[in-house]
Amino acid sequence: MTGHGENGTMIEMIKVTKTYPPDVKALSDVSLSITTGEMFFLIGMSGAGKTTLLKLLCNMETPSNGLIEVAGKDIHRVKGRHLARLRQKIGVAYQDFKLLTDRTVAENVAISMEVSYKKPQLIKKRVKDLLEQLALSDKHNTVTGELSRGEQQRVALARAVANSPTLILVDEPTGNLDAGTTEKVMQLLTKCNNSGATVVIATHDHSIYRNTHHRIMELRYGKLHLVREGMVS
Amino acid sequence: MSFWFAVLRQAGRNLRQTWPSQFMTLLTVSLSVLIFAFFFLVYNNMLNVGDKLGDDLRLIVYLEEEPGPEMQAQLKRKILAFDEVDEIRFISKTDAYQRFSEQLGENRDVLDDMPQDFLPASVEVVPLKNLSSLSQVKNFSDYLSKLPGTIKVQYGQDWIERFYYFTRLLSIIVLLSGGLLILTSVFMVSYTIRLTILGRQAELELLKLVGATNNYIRTPFLLEGLLQGLIGSTAGILSLYGLFHWVELKFAGPGILSIFEFTFFHPQTVVTIIAISIVLCAVGSYSSMQKFLRI
Ligand SMILES: Nc1ncnc2c1ncn2[C@@H]1O[C@H](COP(=O)(O)OP(=O)(O)O)[C@@H](O)[C@H]1O
Numbered sequence: 001m002t003g004h005g006e007n008g009t010m011i012e013m014i015k016v017t018k019t020y021p022p023d024v025k026a027l028s029d030v031s032l033s034i035t036t037g038e039m040f041f042l043i044g045m046s047g048a049g050k051t052t053l054l055k056l057l058c059n060m061e062t063p064s065n066g067l068i069e070v071a072g073k074d075i076h077r078v079k080g081r082h083l084a085r086l087r088q089k090i091g092v093a094y095q096d097f098k099l100l101t102d103r104t105v106a107e108n109v110a111i112s113m114e115v116s117y118k119k120p121q122l123i124k125k126r127v128k129d130l131l132e133q134l135a136l137s138d139k140h141n142t143v144t145g146e147l148s149r150g151e152q153q154r155v156a157l158a159r160a161v162a163n164s165p166t167l168i169l170v171d172e173p174t175g176n177l178d179a180g181t182t183e184k185v186m187q188l189l190t191k192c193n194n195s196g197a198t199v200v201i202a203t204h205d206h207s208i209y210r211n212t213h214h215r216i217m218e219l220r221y222g223k224l225h226l227v228r229e230g231m232v233s
Numbered sequence: 234m235s236f237w238f239a240v241l242r243q244a245g246r247n248l249r250q251t252w253p254s255q256f257m258t259l260l261t262v263s264l265s266v267l268i269f270a271f272f273f274l275v276y277n278n279m280l281n282v283g284d285k286l287g288d289d290l291r292l293i294v295y296l297e298e299e300p301g302p303e304m305q306a307q308l309k310r311k312i313l314a315f316d317e318v319d320e321i322r323f324i325s326k327t328d329a330y331q332r333f334s335e336q337l338g339e340n341r342d343v344l345d346d347m348p349q350d351f352l353p354a355s356v357e358v359v360p361l362k363n364l365s366s367l368s369q370v371k372n373f374s375d376y377l378s379k380l381p382g383t384i385k386v387q388y389g390q391d392w393i394e395r396f397y398y399f400t401r402l403l404s405i406i407v408l409l410s411g412g413l414l415i416l417t418s419v420f421m422v423s424y425t426i427r428l429t430i431l432g433r434q435a436e437l438e439l440l441k442l443v444g445a446t447n448n449y450i451r452t453p454f455l456l457e458g459l460l461q462g463l464i465g466s467t468a469g470i471l472s473l474y475g476l477f478h479w480v481e482l483k484f485a486g487p488g489i490l491s492i493f494e495f496t497f498f499h500p501q502t503v504v505t506i507i508a509i510s511i512v513l514c515a516v517g518s519y520s521s522m523q524k525f526l527r528i
């Protein structure tokens with residue numbers, strides 16, 4: 001992610017439309033730019049298109065129309081090795097978690113670091129550290145299929161941030177959590193943001209953006225509306 | 234270094250998860266290498282035997298009368314028109330008489346009353362020492378017997394010809410079992426790897442999402458294919474060697490096998506067979522992998 005300093009643009013979406021076959025318009029003419037280092041809240045009720053927008057940003061879906069640049073690269077043009085390298089720098093906590101249910105918590109979190117060939121000792125330390133922050137230390141060697149949904153959600157988040165990505169996309173990170181754990185999750189995300197990562201949070205849980213000073217935008221029927229401008233740059 | 238660490242870790246996980254089918258593949262590969270190598274070995278030895286038989290092989294064309302120099306040249310041209318040969322030798326009536334009397338040795342006085350030209354003149358044709366020219370020895374003999382002025386053609390024994398038919402049949406079997414080897418190793422390996430891929434689709438998809446390069450995903454499977462080729466073919470060759478050794482011990486001493494000296498493959502041939510198996514297995518795993526990575 002070179003050439004994107006403090007005030008560079010991490011995400012640039014211009015007139016992006018996504019239509020699922022046969023005729024479901026999930027996003028229409030969405031334009032959005034997110035600055036490097038920003039924390040950004042994307043809200044909207046269920047079915048508004050939040051997940052679709054995040055999937056477009058990590059190249060899991062392709063837009064029907066429009067341009068999407070991440071870190072200055074047209075993410076749907078990048079191929080092969082370059083796409084892999086770009087994805088290593090994007091941490092995603094999926095709404096459906098995408099955990100390997102027959103592997104332990106530690107193995108699941110480690111995957112994102114393994115693919116960028118981090119040293120085993122470093123991986124071990126980082127995994128332990130993250131699980132501590134998310135109150136999952138006692139689940140270190142538990143197979144993720146045996147966890148509650150709230151626990152699985154935090155494992156997915158830990159995996160998303162483990163490799164210290166420069167862009168973190170989280171989809172409904174607190175859907176299954178109580179207030180206390182929600183607080184821990186937000187602390188971790190804020191910590192990542194403070195150390196320079198751009199963080200995009202899609203949520204319909206107003207408890208986590210109610211008191212924030214960051215920018216909030218809302219998706220309504222596939223269209224993007226500004227709710228509140230960020231207070232701090 | 235950490236790349237190879239990651240590759241070995243992944244390959245280990247694959248093995249732990251799918252070792253029964255991996256083992257079946259290994260068995261299939263070694264069995265097909267064994268079958269192919271067995272026929273190839275027999276064929277090779279038959280060729281050696283054929284070489285030895287071929288050393289003595291010659292066609293003798295008996296002529297009605299002594300050929301003059303012009304006739305000799307004509308005959309030579311006619312013979313060469315059929316096939317290239319190693320040697321053409323003209324034996325005149327007196328030469329034949331001479332030879333015969335030498336063969337009789339002490340008993341040569343029985344010839345005293347015979348005229349020096351009672352034996353017919355002949356042409357000795359020594360065919361080239363390769364399988365294709367040797368295998369048509371019958372055709373050659375038919376051709377020669379139709380040349381003007383020939384009485385009859387003699388060559389070795391009938392079984393020489395049968396032997397060459399057998400070798401030809403064997404060469405077909407070698408080709409077939411070679412084809413079998415190619416099919417089984419490529420398809421079995423690609424099939425097991427496809428099984429592994431299907432069993433771990435979720436993981437492989439996730440690996441792509443978290444930014445694993447194609448090499449990170451592919452190399453463990455490729456390594457698996459290579460190992461299957463290496464171990465499978467080595468096991469196949471080793472068991473053939475064991476079999477060979479057993480037969481050698483069992484049938485040592487005077488017997489049918491001691492007429493022909495049976496030999497095992499050259500080390501080079503062994504290395505070549507193993508190398509080809511490795512390549513085939515790698516191709517199998519690579520093709521499966523490519524199909525998956527393109528999706
Ligand atoms: N793979 C898909 N195929 C068809 N329609 C889809 C698909 N994914 C999402 N949709 C539709 O697109 C719209 C937006 O969905 P989504 O982005 O998941 O919303 P949100 O995450 O805000 O709840 C919904 O109407 C949903 O039914």
Ligand SMILES: [Mg+2]
Pocket residue numbers: 047050051052095171
């Ligand atoms: Mg959603």
